[in-house]
Amino acid sequence: MILDSQLPTIFAVLMAFSVLLYAMLDGYDLGVGLLLPMENEGQRDKMIASIGPFWDANETWLVLAVGLLLVAFPSAHNVILRELYLPTAFLLIGLILRGVSFDFRAKVIAEHKARWDRLFKLGSLVATASQGYMLGLFVMGFEHSFTAVLFGLLSAIGVTMAYALIGACWLIMKAEGELQLRAIKWARITGVVSFVGILAVCITNPIINVFVLERWTNPPLAYIFATVPALCFAFFVIGHATLKRLPLKDDAGCWLPFVLCVCIFTTSFIGLALSFYPWVVPQQLTIFEAASAPESLRIMLYGALVVIPIIFAYTLFAYRVFWGKVGDLRYY
Amino acid sequence: MADVMLLSRIQFAANISFHILFPTITIALCWFLVYFKVRFHISKHPVWMRVYRFWVKVFALTFALGVVSGITMSFQFGTNWPGFMEKVGNIAGPLLAYEVMTAFFLEATFLGIMLFGINRVPSWVHTGATLLVAFGTSMSAFWILSLNSWMHTPTGFEMRDGVAHAVDWFAIIFNPSFPYRLGHMLLASGLTVCFLIAGISAYRVLRGDNKKAPNIALRTAVYVAAIIAPLQILMGDMHGLNTFEHQPQKVAAMEGVWDTTKGAPLLLFAIPDEEQRTNHMEIAIPKLASIILTHDPEGEIPGLNEFEGKHPPVKPVFFGFRIMVGLGMLMLLSAWVASFLLWRKKTLSKGFLMFFVGMTFSGWVATLAGWYVTEIGRQPYLVNGVLTTAEAVTDIPSGNVAFSLALYLIVYAFLLVAYIKTLFLMARKSVEIEEYSLSELASKPQPMKEVTA
Numbered sequence: 001m002i003l004d005s006q007l008p009t010i011f012a013v014l015m016a017f018s019v020l021l022y023a024m025l026d027g028y029d030l031g032v033g034l035l036l037p038m039e040n041e042g043q044r045d046k047m048i049a050s051i052g053p054f055w056d057a058n059e060t061w062l063v064l065a066v067g068l069l070l071v072a073f074p075s076a077h078n079v080i081l082r083e084l085y086l087p088t089a090f091l092l093i094g095l096i097l098r099g100v101s102f103d104f105r106a107k108v109i110a111e112h113k114a115r116w117d118r119l120f121k122l123g124s125l126v127a128t129a130s131q132g133y134m135l136g137l138f139v140m141g142f143e144h145s146f147t148a149v150l151f152g153l154l155s156a157i158g159v160t161m162a163y164a165l166i167g168a169c170w171l172i173m174k175a176e177g178e179l180q181l182r183a184i185k186w187a188r189i190t191g192v193v194s195f196v197g198i199l200a201v202c203i204t205n206p207i208i209n210v211f212v213l214e215r216w217t218n219p220p221l222a223y224i225f226a227t228v229p230a231l232c233f234a235f236f237v238i239g240h241a242t243l244k245r246l247p248l249k250d251d252a253g254c255w256l257p258f259v260l261c262v263c264i265f266t267t268s269f270i271g272l273a274l275s276f277y278p279w280v281v282p283q284q285l286t287i288f289e290a291a292s293a294p295e296s297l298r299i300m301l302y303g304a305l306v307v308i309p310i311i312f313a314y315t316l317f318a319y320r321v322f323w324g325k326v327g328d329l330r331y332y
Numbered sequence: 333m334a335d336v337m338l339l340s341r342i343q344f345a346a347n348i349s350f351h352i353l354f355p356t357i358t359i360a361l362c363w364f365l366v367y368f369k370v371r372f373h374i375s376k377h378p379v380w381m382r383v384y385r386f387w388v389k390v391f392a393l394t395f396a397l398g399v400v401s402g403i404t405m406s407f408q409f410g411t412n413w414p415g416f417m418e419k420v421g422n423i424a425g426p427l428l429a430y431e432v433m434t435a436f437f438l439e440a441t442f443l444g445i446m447l448f449g450i451n452r453v454p455s456w457v458h459t460g461a462t463l464l465v466a467f468g469t470s471m472s473a474f475w476i477l478s479l480n481s482w483m484h485t486p487t488g489f490e491m492r493d494g495v496a497h498a499v500d501w502f503a504i505i506f507n508p509s510f511p512y513r514l515g516h517m518l519l520a521s522g523l524t525v526c527f528l529i530a531g532i533s534a535y536r537v538l539r540g541d542n543k544k545a546p547n548i549a550l551r552t553a554v555y556v557a558a559i560i561a562p563l564q565i566l567m568g569d570m571h572g573l574n575t576f577e578h579q580p581q582k583v584a585a586m587e588g589v590w591d592t593t594k595g596a597p598l599l600l601f602a603i604p605d606e607e608q609r610t611n612h613m614e615i616a617i618p619k620l621a622s623i624i625l626t627h628d629p630e631g632e633i634p635g636l637n638e639f640e641g642k643h644p645p646v647k648p649v650f651f652g653f654r655i656m657v658g659l660g661m662l663m664l665l666s667a668w669v670a671s672f673l674l675w676r677k678k679t680l681s682k683g684f685l686m687f688f689v690g691m692t693f694s695g696w697v698a699t700l701a702g703w704y705v706t707e708i709g710r711q712p713y714l715v716n717g718v719l720t721t722a723e724a725v726t727d728i729p730s731g732n733v734a735f736s737l738a739l740y741l742i743v744y745a746f747l748l749v750a751y752i753k754t755l756f757l758m759a760r761k762s763v764e765i766e767e768y769s770l771s772e773l774a775s776k777p778q779p780m781k782e783v784t785a
Contacts, residue, residue, distance in 0.1 A: 053444030056399055060432070060440045063406050067432045070410055071425025074417040081410035085728055088411060089736040092404045093743055099400035100747060103393045107754050293497050296422040300429045307433040311441075318441050321452050 007298065008291040011072040012280070014304060015065055020269045022061035024166065024262055029055040031167015033098055033124030034160065035186055036117060043179050044117055048102065050174040050326040055102065057315065059095065069280075072297060073290035076280040083142040084134050091130035098123030125160065132159030139205055139272075141282040151204065158197025165190040166265065169257040172246065174326045180247060180254070187257055188243045195236045198268055202229060205275060209282065212275045225274055232267035235260050335730040337722060340412040343737045347404050349700055350744045354398030356699050357528060359473055360521040361391050362466035364529070364552075369459045382545040386762055387529070390755065392447050397751060399440070404740075412733070413714070415724030420496045420715055423489055423504055424479055431475035439468030470518070477517055481510035483715045484706070485578045496718065508578060512571035513706075519564040520702065523663055524695025526557035530670075531692025532759050534685040541762065550688075551674055557667035565660055569624070575706075576625050579716060581639040582709035585649040587621050592635040596621040601654070604646040609637065644711040652704040659698040666691065693752075 002010070029051040036044050070077045081088055101120035105113050136155025140148040168190060171183035206213035216222055239260040247254065278286040291297065365388055372380035406428075409417055417424065445453060445461040453461070488503030489496045498504060533550035576583045588604050588611050589596055598620035602611040622631040636643050666687065673680055680688075714721045726733075 053448045056396075056443055057437065057440035059399065059403065060436045063403060063436055064432050066406055066410075067429055070406070070417060071421065071429045074421040074425065077410040077417065078414040081407065082414065082726065082728055085411055085732050086736065088407055089739060092407060093739055095403055096400040096743060096747070099396050100750075103396040104750060104754060107389065107393060107758055109757065292425055293422045293495075295498055296426050299498075299501060300426045303426075303430055303433055311433070311437045314438070314441050318444050321445055321449050 002298075002301070004294040007294055007301065008072075008287040009278075010301065011068060011291070011297060012278070012287045015068040015072065016269070016273055018061050018065040018068060020266065022058070022065055023269070024265050025058035025061055026055070027163045027166045027265065028170040028258075029058055029167070030098075030124050030128050031163040031165065032170060033120055033167070034128060034164045035167055035171070035183075036121045036124075037182070038114070038118065038121070041114070041117075043182070046175060046179055046326055047171060048105070048120075050171065052102075053318065053322050055099075057318070059099070071300065072292055073280050073285075073287060074292060076285050076287075076290040079142075079281050079285065080138070084137060087130045087134045087137070091127055091134070094123045094126030094128075094130060096123070098127065128160040128163045129156040132156035135159060138282065139201070140208060141284070151208075154197070154200065158194065158201065161190045161193040161197055162265070165194050166258070166261045169261040173255050173258045176251070176325055184243055184246050188240070191236065191239060191243065194264075195233075198232065198264075202271070209275070211283070215275065228267050228271050228274065232264055232271065235263045235267065239264070336728065336733055337725045339730055339733040339737055340725050341721065343733060343740065344408055344412060346737065346740055346744065347401065347408055349703075350748070351398065351401040351405055352699065352703065353696055353748075354394050354401065355469065355473070356521050356524045356695065357394045358391060358398055359469045359518065360525040361387065361394070361528075362462065362469050364525060365391060366459070366462050366466050367552075369462055373455070373459065379544045379548055382543070383549050386545065386758070387549070388447070389758060390532075392443075393751065393754065395439075395443060397747065401744075411728075412726050413724045414726055415719065416714060419494065419719050419724070420486075423482060423486075423496050423498055426498075426501075427475055427479040427482070427505070431472055435468045435472035435475065439465050439472065442468070473517060473521075474514065477514045478505050478507070478510050481513045482507045484513075484575075484710055485509040486715055486718055491718075509571075509574050512567065512574045515567045516564070516571045516702075519560055519567055520695065520699045522560045523557060523564055523660075524699060526553040526560070526667070527663065527688070527691050527695050528693070529553035530557070530688045531690075532755060534680075534688035535692075535756065536759050536762055538682065538685050538689065539760065546762070550680075554667055554670045554674060557663065558671040561660070561664040561667050565664065568657075568660065573625065575709075579709065580634045581636065581643040582649065582706070583625065584634060584636045584639070585644050585646045585709060586653040586705060587625075587633065588646065588650050589621070589633050589635045590637055592632060592638055594622070594632045595619045595630045596625075596633040598624065602650070604650050606646050642712065644709045649705050649709045652701045652708070655701040656698050656705060659694055659701070663691075663694065663698070 032047050032051050036047060038044075066077075069080070098120050101116040101123060105116035105120065108116065133152040133156040136152035137143075137148060139155070140151050142148075165187060168183045168187035172180055172187060175183055206216055216225055239257055242253065242256050242260070246257070276282060278288065280287045280290050365384060368380050368384040368387065371377075372384060409424075442461040442464040446458065446465050449461065450458050482504055485508040486496075487507045488498065488500040490499050491497075529549050530553040533546040533553065536546040537550065572583065572586075584590075587596065588599050588602050590609050590611070595618070597614075597616035597618045599611065600615045600617065602614040602616075604611050619629045622633060623629055625631065625633060636646065670680060670684065670688070673684070710716055712720050712722070714724050
């Protein structure tokens with residue numbers, strides 16, 4: 001049986017899992033939005049068609065993540081969203097604009113289509129930059145200082161680049177011909193910038209947060225922990241080498257950059273999680289202090305254990321239906 | 333503090349009013365889509381596919397607006413009403429979590445297959461996806477209305493150290509006002525969609541679109557409205573009786589009853605005056621309010637003065653109720669007359685078609701008016717008898733709330749205009765939207781791998 005005292009950890013893992021899935025899944029469709037080339041309508045159509053069937057479900061992981069924070073750790077939810085009130089408002093406006101542009105562009109008269117595409121791109125940028133800024137402030141422990149704002153801005157650039165990277169890798173997998181070549185170029189540029197960004201966080205985080213430094217330098221655990229950034233950087237190197245050789249004959253390995261990107265996101269995220277566990281608000285609230293009543297967590301857990309595997313099953317089904325290169329995907 | 337509270341209330345009202353417009357359409361519209369698709373399967377007549385194709389696009393656009401405005405809602409609890417989750421989070425949390433897990437993922441995932449997958453999966457799988465989306469939207473209504481109803485009639489919990497703890501989940505989910513509120517909302521969604529379909533179809537017919545599709549859609553919508561409009565009035569009456577039992581102060585405001593009265597009249601019109609605690613310019617039908625609420629001409633209705641300081645503001649509740657009921661009666665009348673004419677004469681006159689165009693968004697107005705009655709009617713409480721709105725509000729600087737509110741209002745006004753304009757634009761382009769060749773709908777799936785550009 002599951003003990004009451006284990007519930008906060010279980011929910012922290014569930015929440016971390018949905019944040020990571022959100023970052024990767026909505027990451028690629030936000031990234032595709034960021035990369036929209038305003039001078040080429042044909043490529044824009046293809047790019048948007050490649051994310052059409054998925055974006056809505058991808059965004060649902062954000063609702064689940066925020067929902068879990070809200071329902072499992074209500075006091076942390078209050079602190080975090082109060083500190084991040086304005087960036088949250090911007091994030092939501094960004095998500096609103098891109099979500100509706102996606103649908104309006106297909107239905108308005110042709111002259112207005114480019115306007116909605118521009119709004120789609122702008123909405124994606126506002127959403128990714130706000131998320132990056134929020135992550136930056138979280139790492140800084142919601143400190144109110146110039147350094148915190150500066151770090152938030154840097155983080156906004158880093159996260160935007162990482163999303164553009166995974167978006168480009170998605171396109172390498174789903175596109176062909178000229179668009180694929182373009183995506184490879186995008187991936188190479190954003191890959192380098194993302195690498196620098198992640199390196200910057202790795203250096204800054206332990207300097208700002210003493211408890212993080214202790215955790216990463218305290219043997220014997222530190223040796224095990226050290227494999228995480230090592231792996232992450234190895235994935236970057238392999239990715240860089242792969243991108244140089246693509247595209248290969250018969251489009252072999254077109255999926256490899258995306259898989260590597262998933263690995264990069266996962267290792268970076270594990271790195272952050274290892275730094276901050278068990279804090280849900282750095283140095284203010286632990287998951288144990290912030291957790292809801294056990295009877296409420298328990299009824300949600302039972303539901304989650306039944307429903308989440310079903311969600312996975314039909315999500316896989318949807319990806320299988322739309323497997324392969326994006327064709328003339330049309331709205332029916 | 334008062335400023336933040338007022339701004340937060342306006343912001344929440346703006347967000348939820350904007351949001352509810354779209355689910356009100358999608359909940360019922362998806363069941364209409366299932367019906368159109370099934371009719372196509374049975375009859376193989378292309379007109380049903382044309383009807384489906386037009387309305388599935390309206391559905392896609394409406395759904396997108398519902399999703400993005402809904403995400404905003406999920407953040408609002410924490411940003412503006414921290415006291416809500418602190419005090420009743422143990423109850424509200426699991427209900428919201430079940431909505432995400434059993435409804436949001438289901439509808440979002442199968443929506444992709446429903447919108448883009450028609451020639452990638454067998455036809456019956458596509459119809460199944462449509463059915464699952466319809467089921468998902470209704471499940472979402474189930475959970476959120478359960479939570480909302482619990483805020484009106486809280487049961488199944490106990491307070492420990494000032495925080496609500498769940499004791500009986502069945503009593504929480506199926507709290508006393510839930511069945512009525514859910515039924516009332518689902519029927520409201522049905523009526524809203526009937527008048528939306530009727531209005532847009534009438535617009536097309538008026539513009540000289542003499543295809544079969546708009547006529548068949550108009551006919552379906554009018555007949556369904558003729559059936560559910562009276563059901564809705566009956567359901568509304570039952571909901572009112574339930575409110576009378578659990579929240580008499582809300583009913584007193586709805587009826588404009590100040591002093592506890594035996595044999596209270598039904599006020600067709602009046603201007604309630606909260607300062608003098610009386611009504612001006614009353615037009616009344618004697619005893620009718622008592623007959624409706626207590627089934628006794630001399631029945632007693634507790635007045636607002638019994639709840640002084642603990643009853644809602646009277647004017648919005650009083651007028652909101654009259655707008656909702658007035659529109660409901662108009663819907664019933666127009667649906668019955670139109671059904672009779674369509675049955676006997678097969679067509680509607682130009683004037684009647686123009687009337688339906690005017691009624692296109694009448695469901696929105698009635699639904700919003702109804703929600704204002706019940707939600708403002710719950711004030712000053714957020715959770716009836718447990719938590720007041722003032723206790724739950726955030727303490728962030730009011731400037732921040734004012735800024736975010738202004739941002740939301742601009743975006744919402746822009747989107748609402750764009751949505752309505754696009755609907756009518758689609759109606760004008762409808763022939764092009766509906767056209768399809770039968771080869772596009774081959775019921776055998778195309779091989780999944782070799783789809784090329």
